[in-house]
Amino acid sequence: MLNKMIIELGKECDIDNWMYLVNKVKDGFPGLETKEALDEHRDTVLDFMSKQSAICAKSGNKIVGTLLFSKNHNMICFLAVDAEYRRQHIAEKMVSYMLTFMDPKRAVVVTTYREGVPEGVAARAFYKRLDFVEGRLIEEFGSLVQEFVLEQKIIK
Numbered sequence: 001m002l003n004k005m006i007i008e009l010g011k012e013c014d015i016d017n018w019m020y021l022v023n024k025v026k027d028g029f030p031g032l033e034t035k036e037a038l039d040e041h042r043d044t045v046l047d048f049m050s051k052q053s054a055i056c057a058k059s060g061n062k063i064v065g066t067l068l069f070s071k072n073h074n075m076i077c078f079l080a081v082d083a084e085y086r087r088q089h090i091a092e093k094m095v096s097y098m099l100t101f102m103d104p105k106r107a108v109v110v111t112t113y114r115e116g117v118p119e120g121v122a123a124r125a126f127y128k129r130l131d132f133v134e135g136r137l138i139e140e141f142g143s144l145v146q147e148f149v150l151e152q153k154i155i156k
């Protein structure tokens with residue numbers, strides 16, 4: 001029988017399964033190359049978990065999607081789905097759930113690869129599909145990236 005997909009806030013007890021997925025996708029993220037960087041990222045994830053700002057997608061005990069976000073900055077800070085589970089609308093569901101925690105009066109921002117970078121093709125297509133629009137070209141941690149911005153529709 002297929003496991004049901006659950007989208008929920010990640011908790012401290014999820015950290016090992018969470019990092020198992022991060023290890024699988026780390027090549028797509030500049031700055032996660034070394035063991036030290038991964039250890040630091042683990043602490044960052046625990047910090048986001050303690051602030052109810054870490055969302056995961058679970059299939060049984062397996063974490064197949066992860067999203068870190070900042071309520072202060074209305075920002076997506078990290079998003080990844082296990083390669084074997086992509087194109088099943090898991091990232092879309094995690095972003096929808098994240099929006100329930102965000103300030104609806106402010107735009108949501110994310111930075112991702114600039115156009116023409118192979119690693120950025122999926123992310124850029126994904127954000128555009130969710131109505132994010134291309135924003136400023138900036139530099140972040142020494143990498144050339146681009147902001148994508150989602151203007152939220154305020155429902156009165």
Ligand SMILES: CC(C)(COP(=O)(O)OP(=O)(O)OC[C@H]1O[C@@H](n2cnc3c(N)ncnc32)[C@H](O)[C@@H]1OP(=O)(O)O)[C@@H](O)C(=O)NCCC(=O)NCCS
Pocket residue numbers: 025028079080081082085086087088089090091092093110111112113119120121122123125126127129
């Ligand atoms: C970007 C990423 C998170 C998308 O996750 P996902 O769960 O596969 O995305 P979804 O299934 O929710 O995609 C929703 C829609 O976005 C678009 N989309 C997603 N991936 C796409 C791709 N590779 N090519 C074209 N369109 C894509 C499609 O319109 C898709 O709907 P459809 O499958 O019905 O056509 C995933 O590819 C990933 O983890 N990539 C590596 C890490 C990364 O780039 N993270 C973001 C860095 S900021």
